[in-house]
Amino acid sequence: MPHSPADKEKALTRVRRIRGQLDALERALDAGADCSPVLQQLAAVRGAVNGLMSEVLESHLRETLAAPSIPSQQHDAGIDAAVALVRSYLK
Template sequence: MPHSPEEKRKVLARVRRIRGQVDALERALLAGADCAPVLQQIAALRGAVNGLMSGVLESHLREELGAPRASAADRQASIDDAIALVRSYLR
């Protein structure tokens, strides 16, 4: 999770834009919009969520892997956690 006020503001703004995209998609579905524009909205939404995930993941990795660790075991645990996050992101 981004911890600086500026990073947090950016992430929250992105989440609000995503919420707006979801609301627009819902309105399009309720209105019976054609498939092509709906699929385009879904693709845009997927891109927005992937961008959000990428930004939060990057922030987390920089925080976790950029911080000095007291022991080799702590470093290895941090690397293992990062690998697990990347794997879950790529599913």
């Protein structure tokens, strides 16, 4: 999770943008929109979520694994947890 106020606000702004995209997608589906615009909106939502995931993951890795004082065992556990998270996300 981003810890600095600027990074936190940036992440929240992205979440709000994604929420807006999902609301637009819901309206399109309710209105019976054609498949092409719906698929385009789905691709936009997916891209936005991927971007948010990338930023939060990078922040997490930098803050938890890049610390020089972190014990080796904790470092390895953090890497394992990050790899598991990425694998579950990519399924």
